Amino acid sequence: MRRMIRSYLALTPFLYRIVLFVFIPIAIIAMQQLFPMEDIVLCTFFITLIMVFAEILMDYWLFGGISTRDGAKLEYLKTSNYGIKLMKNALTINMVRQLIESSVMTIINIILFLVLNQGESLRGKDVLVSTNLLLLEYVVVVMLLTVARFFDGWQVNMFISYAGVILMLGGCYLVGKYVIIMFVLLVVLALLLSALSINIALKRVRECYYDKAA
Amino acid sequence: MNYLKILQSSGVPIYQQISEQFKEEILAGKLKQGEYLPSIRSLAKDLKISVITTMKAYEQLEAEGLVTGVQGKGFYVNAQDSQMLREQHLRKVEESLMEALQAAKIARMTKQEVFDMLEALSQMPEEKS
Amino acid sequence: MEMANVIEACNIKKKYKGFQLDVPKCNIPKGFATALIGENGAGKSTFLNILSGIRLDYKGEIKYFDEQEQNVDQVKERLGYAGPGNYFLPQWSIAQIEEVSELLFQTFDADRYQKLCQELGIGGGDNRKKVSSLSDGNKMKLTLAAVLSRETQCLLLDEPASPLDPLMRDKLCEMLHEYLEEGNGERSVVFSTHNISDMENVTDYCLIMEHGNIVEEGFVEDLKEKYILVKGEAKDAEAAKSILYSFSGNSYGFEGICLAENVDKLAGMDIQLETPSLCQISVAVMKANTNLKFS
Numbered sequence: 001m002r003r004m005i006r007s008y009l010a011l012t013p014f015l016y017r018i019v020l021f022v023f024i025p026i027a028i029i030a031m032q033q034l035f036p037m038e039d040i041v042l043c044t045f046f047i048t049l050i051m052v053f054a055e056i057l058m059d060y061w062l063f064g065g066i067s068t069r070d071g072a073k074l075e076y077l078k079t080s081n082y083g084i085k086l087m088k089n090a091l092t093i094n095m096v097r098q099l100i101e102s103s104v105m106t107i108i109n110i111i112l113f114l115v116l117n118q119g120e121s122l123r124g125k126d127v128l129v130s131t132n133l134l135l136l137e138y139v140v141v142v143m144l145l146t147v148a149r150f151f152d153g154w155q156v157n158m159f160i161s162y163a164g165v166i167l168m169l170g171g172c173y174l175v176g177k178y179v180i181i182m183f184v185l186l187v188v189l190a191l192l193l194s195a196l197s198i199n200i201a202l203k204r205v206r207e208c209y210y211d212k213a214a
Numbered sequence: 215m216n217y218l219k220i221l222q223s224s225g226v227p228i229y230q231q232i233s234e235q236f237k238e239e240i241l242a243g244k245l246k247q248g249e250y251l252p253s254i255r256s257l258a259k260d261l262k263i264s265v266i267t268t269m270k271a272y273e274q275l276e277a278e279g280l281v282t283g284v285q286g287k288g289f290y291v292n293a294q295d296s297q298m299l300r301e302q303h304l305r306k307v308e309e310s311l312m313e314a315l316q317a318a319k320i321a322r323m324t325k326q327e328v329f330d331m332l333e334a335l336s337q338m339p340e341e342k343s
Numbered sequence: 344m345e346m347a348n349v350i351e352a353c354n355i356k357k358k359y360k361g362f363q364l365d366v367p368k369c370n371i372p373k374g375f376a377t378a379l380i381g382e383n384g385a386g387k388s389t390f391l392n393i394l395s396g397i398r399l400d401y402k403g404e405i406k407y408f409d410e411q412e413q414n415v416d417q418v419k420e421r422l423g424y425a426g427p428g429n430y431f432l433p434q435w436s437i438a439q440i441e442e443v444s445e446l447l448f449q450t451f452d453a454d455r456y457q458k459l460c461q462e463l464g465i466g467g468g469d470n471r472k473k474v475s476s477l478s479d480g481n482k483m484k485l486t487l488a489a490v491l492s493r494e495t496q497c498l499l500l501d502e503p504a505s506p507l508d509p510l511m512r513d514k515l516c517e518m519l520h521e522y523l524e525e526g527n528g529e530r531s532v533v534f535s536t537h538n539i540s541d542m543e544n545v546t547d548y549c550l551i552m553e554h555g556n557i558v559e560e561g562f563v564e565d566l567k568e569k570y571i572l573v574k575g576e577a578k579d580a581e582a583a584k585s586i587l588y589s590f591s592g593n594s595y596g597f598e599g600i601c602l603a604e605n606v607d608k609l610a611g612m613d614i615q616l617e618t619p620s621l622c623q624i625s626v627a628v629m630k631a632n633t634n635l636k637f638s
Contacts, residue, residue, distance in 0.1 A: 003446070010442035013434065014471065061434060076431050076440075076489070078397040079424045080447035081416050210400040227618055229564060255374075255527065259520035265375055266547035270564045286528070 007089035008097070016061050024054050025105055032109055033116075040113055040122070041176070044106050044130040048137035049168050051102050055141045056148060056161035062094070063145075065152030067204040074208055087205055091198050099138050106130055128183065132175040135186035139193055140167045146197040150204075220261055228263055232271035240280050240291055241302055251281060251289045347409055349373040349497050349531040350394060355403035357389060357555075364389050364401070364555040372562075373409070374528035376519060376545050379535035380625045381552035382633060387535040388426070388501050390552070394533070395424035395499045408496065420449060423495035425486040427502050433475035437466050440474075440489055450494035459488035463514070479506040491518065498522065500534035504541055512538065516545040539622040551625055553632040563621055570627065572619035573601045579612040589627035600627035 012020075028050055037043050066074070066087070077083030110130070114120060141164065148160045175182050220231055239245045251257075254272060258265040272289045275281045281289045318328050350371040357364040364386045371377050379387045392398035394405065396415030407418040415422075431440055437460060444451040463484040466472035474482060483506045490498065498519075504512050519532050536542050549566060551559040561569070575583055580597040584590050586608045587599035600619055601609065619627075 006442075007446055010439065010446055013436055013439060013473075064434070074432070075397060075424075075426055075429065076443070077447070079395060079419060079422070081419050082447050086443070086446055209398060225617070227567070253524070253527065255520075255524040259517075259524045262516065262520070262544050264544055264547045264563060265523060266562050266564050 004089040004093055007086045008093035010086070011062060011090045013061070016058070020054075020058055020101075024051075025101070028105060029108060029112070033112070036116070040110055040126040041129045041133070043109050043113060044133045045168075045172055047105050047109060048102060048133045049165060051105075052137055052140055052164040052168055053161045055098060056144055056164055057154070057157055059145050059148065060154045060157040063091070063149055063201070064154070064157070065149065067146075067149040067201055068152045074205060077205075078208060084202060084205055088198060088202055091201055095138075095142060095194055095197070098141060099134070102134050102137055106134060125179065128179050129176055132179060132182050132186060133172065135183070135190055136168065136171045136175055139186055139189045140164050140171065142190070142193045142197050146193075146200055149201060218261065220263070229267045229270040229274065232257075232261075232268065233274040236271070236275055237278070237280060240275075240294065241299060243294070245291050247291055247293045249291045250287075251275075251291070253288050347373040349408060350533070351406040351409070352394065353404045353406075355390070355393060355401055355405070357393065357398075357401040359389075362386070362555060364393075366390065366403075366555075366557055369550065369557060369560070371531065371533055371550075372548050373531050374523070374526070375547035375562075376523060376532040376534070377548040377550060378539070378542060378546040378621075379533065379550050379552065380537075380539060380629075381535075382629060382635075385552040386555040387552055389555075391424070391426070391499050391501045391533070391535060395422055397424065421494075421496045422499060423490040423493055423497065424499045425483075425490045425501065425503065427479075427483065427506065430482070430486050431474045433473065435474050436471050437474075437485065438470035440485065441470075444489055444492070448493050452492050452494075456488055456492035459491060460485070463488060463511075480508060480511065483507060484511065487515070487518070491522070496526070496530050498530075498532045498534070500532070502536060503534055504536050504538040509541070512541045516542065519545045539625050540620065543621045546621060549621065549625070551628045553629060554634065558632045559628045566621070566624050567618050569603055570600050570619055570624050571603050571606055572598070572617040572623060573606075573609065573614050574598050574617065575609075575612055575614040579614070583609060583612060583614075589630050600624065 009017075028047055032043055032046065037046065074083070074087075077087060080086075110122065114122060144160050144164050144167075148157050175186075218232070218235055220228055222228075224231070236245070236251065245251070251272065252260070254268045255265055257268045261268070272281065272283065276283050276289065279292060280294070281291055283289045315328070323331075348370040350369075352366055352369040352371075355364065355366040355369070362384070379390065381387050389398070393401050396419055399415075405415070407415070408421070435443065441453050441456050444456065445453060460466065460470075461468070465481050465484050465488065466477065474485070477485065483503060487500075487503065490500075503515055507515060519534075522532065523530055532545075534542070539546075543563075546563055548562050549560065550557050559566070570588065573583070573587060574596065575598075576596050577592065577594060580590075580592045583597060583599065584592070586605050587601050588605075590597060590599040592598070600623065606616070
C-alpha cells in the first residue's frame with residue numbers, strides 16, 4: 001500500500017498537489033459559505049459539479065494523453081519492469097483519492113451547514129441523495145477520463161469536462177428521483193468502470209511495446 | 215611509469231607509441247619485474263583513447279615476451295634476463311647500422327669513409343637525449 | 344584474449360513499411376564500448392530499442408550477459424537505456440524523476456543522481472524545473488544522469504552525443520571511460536552516433552548499419568588494418584579508381600580507402616599510405632552501401 005501511494009506521489013508534481021489538495025477544496029468551501037444554499041443536496045450537487053470540471057482538467061496534468069499511440073512518452077517507464085505497475089498503482093490511487101476528496105469535502109460542508117443553520121437536522125434522504133451524487137460524479141469522471149486520455153491536448157480535456165457537466169445535470173434528475181435504484185446502479189457502475197478504466201489505460205501502455213504496423 | 219606521450223597525428227599508430235614507450239621503460243629497468251602495468255581501462259581513461267587501443271599495445275608487448283597477461287588481473291612485467299636485454303640492445307644497434315649503411319650506399323661512401331665517420335662520431339661528447 | 348559477449352542477437356527481423364531490419368547475427372563484446380554507425384533511417388534506433396526491450400514486436404532471439412535467461416524482463420535492472428526525444432514525461436520535474444526512478448529501479452542512487460545533475464549543470468540548481476522546459480542538450484544530460492545513477496552492466500545509448508555541445512561531448516566520453524573502468528571488464532556500452540570523430544576515443548568496437556543490415560563490424564584497431572587510406576596524383580586516378588574501395592578525386596589528386604589486401608595492386612603508382620580514422624572508414628563503408636547517389 002505504501003508503495004502504491006508512493007507511486008502516485010512520484011507522478012504528481014508539487015504544484016499539482018497544492019492546487020488539488022489545498023486550493024480547490026478551500027475555494028469550493030469558501031464559495032459555499034459566500035453564497036449559502038438552503039439545501040444540503042444542493043450544496044453537494046454544487047461540489048460534485050465543480051469537481052467533475054476540476055478533475056477532468058487536472059487529469060491532463062497527470063495522465064494527459066497516456067492512451068495515445070505516442071508511446072515514446074513513456075520510454076523511461078518502459079525500461080523498468082516496475083513501469084507498468086507504477087502506472088497501475090498511480091491510476092488506482094488517483095481514483096480512490098478522487099472519491100475520498102469529494103466525500104470529505106461534502107462531509108465538511110454538511111457539518112458546516114448544520115453548524116451554521118441551527119435547527120436544521122440531517123435527513124436520511126439528504127444523505128442518500130448526496131451519496132448518489134458523489135457516486136455519479138465518480139462514474140462520470142472515470143468514464144470521461146478513460147476517453148480523454150486517448151487524446152493529447154488540454155483543449156480536449158476542456159471540451160470533455162463540459163460533457164461531464166451536461167452528464168451531471170442529466171444524472172442529478174435521475175439520482176433524486178429513483179434514489180435506491182440509482183444507488184445500486186451507480187455502485188455497480190463505479191466498480192465496473194474503475195476496473196475497465198485501469199485495464200484500458202494499461203492495455204494501451206502495454207501496446208507501446210509494439211508497433212501498429214507489421 | 216609517470217610519463218607517457220601520445221601524438222595524435224604523428225603517423226605512428228597510437229598503440230605502437232604506447233607499446234614503444236612501455237618497452238623502453240621495461241628495457242631500461244624502470245618498470246621492475248612482477249610489476250603490473252596500469253589496467254587497460256584505466257590507461258584508456260587517462261590517455262583518453264579507446265580501450266581496444268591500449269589492449270592492442272599490451273598484446274604487442276606480450277607477443278614480444280616483455281609482459282604476461284593474466285585473465286582478470288592485468289599485465290605484469292616479465293623477468294628480463296641480462297642476456298636477453300643485451301640481445302635486444304644489440305638488435306637495435308644492428309638495425310641502426312644497417313640503416314646507416316644503406317644511406318652510405320646511396321651516398322657512394324667507401325667502407326673507409328664510413329669507418330672514419332663512425333670513429334669521429336664516437337669521439338664526440340655524448341649527446342643528451 | 345578470449346572475448347565474451349554482453350549481447351548476442353540472432354536472426355533479428357523487424358518490418359516496417361519500406362524498411363526492414365535484418366540482423367542475422369550480431370555479437371557485442373563484453374567490457375568494451377561499441378558504436379553503432381549509419382545513415383539516418385538505417386535502423387540504429389530500432390535496433391537499440393529492440394536490444395533494450397522497449398520494443399517487443401520483432402522476430403529473433405537475444406541473449407544477454409552470456410546467461411541462460413532469455414527474457415529481457417530479467418535483465419532490465421542491469422540494462423541502462425537512454426534515448427532522445429520524449430524519454431521522460433514532459434510534465435515531470437528534475438526532482439520528480441528522482442522519486443520515480445527510486446521506485447522503478449532497485450539500484451538507483453539518489454545522491455549520485457543529485458551529484459550528477461549538479462555536475463552537469465542541469466536546470467541551474469532548480470530541481471523544480473520541468474523536463475519540457477529544458478533544452479535538448481539538458482534533456483539528454485538529465486537522461487544520462489538518471490541512467491548513470493544506477494548499477495548497470497550495459498548501457499544502451501541512442502545518439503547521446505548529438506544534442507550535446509563540444510564540452511559536454513568530451514565530458515560524455517570521460518564518463519563512459521569511467522563507467523568502463525569501474526566495471527573492470529564487466530561493463531559494456533553500446534551507443535549510436537553520427538559524431539564519429541568526437542566519440543572515436545571511446546569506441547572499441549564498431550557496427551556500421553545500412554538499410555537495416557549490418558554492413559561492416561569489427562574492433563576499430565582491426566578495421567584500421569583492414570582499410571588503408573591512399574592518396575595519390577591525378578594521373579593515376581583512373582587506374583586507381585577500379586581498385587579502391589571508395590574514391591574521391593579532383594584535378595590535384597585523388598584520395599580513397601583501399602582494402603589492405605588490394606594495396607599491392609597499386610604498385611607502381613606514386614601514392615602515400617596512411618592509417619585512416621574511424622570516421623574515414625565509416626564514411627567509405629557507408630558510401631559504398633548507400634542508396635543515395637553522389638554526383
